[in-house]
Amino acid sequence: GEDVEQSLFLSVREGDSSVINCTYTDSSSTYLYWYKQEPGAGLQLLTYIFSNMDMKQDQRLTVLLNKKDKHLSLRIADTQTGDSAIYFCAEMDTDKLIFGTGTRLQVFP
């Protein structure tokens, strides 16, 4: 089956950049996604990238896609305390969203 892997924790200082990494297995995914989950809440789509792109920028967020290595990353510029959450990458497999293991981002002052 598909496996989407992420590192479990990331701790950064407020104002620094955060980079969250993800590796996936299904090279046929048309879109790849980043979702954010705050404590006790559902998942919120942050951004997505089409598989024929290698970079997408959206305000403070930059997504990089390396299809050859099946590696996806999310960079958050000027990280704020409100960015503290769990971040999931996800790939679509025939209508089903397969989530990564999630990275808990902690931002300290």
Add this chain to the structure above:
Amino acid sequence: DAMVIQNPRYQVTQFGKPVTLSCSQTLNHNVMYWYQQKSSQAPKLLFHYYDKDFNNEADTPDNFQSRRPNTSFCFLDIRSPGLGDAAMYLCATSQRAGGTGELFFGEGSRLTVL
């Protein structure tokens, strides 16, 4: 305005006592999903409906059932909850055929089993 609404947000039940969780949507999306998310884990797909077509994941226990009486509503029935079924249950919707395949999630229903 919330587009995917789950009720109740918190549900406490006793071991073996049936539970029903509900999900409603105002997006008119044709696909609805139920995910189970245990503490510190990724959401795991239980099943999904494409219109009225039910698609069960191979490893979803028989204890879990679902109903979709119309486009707007979908229910998750847990027939005999065990301690291992304590989790957050997330409902999501999407519109197949075209678009980015984005899933829209509700806020979740947290189930506690005593």
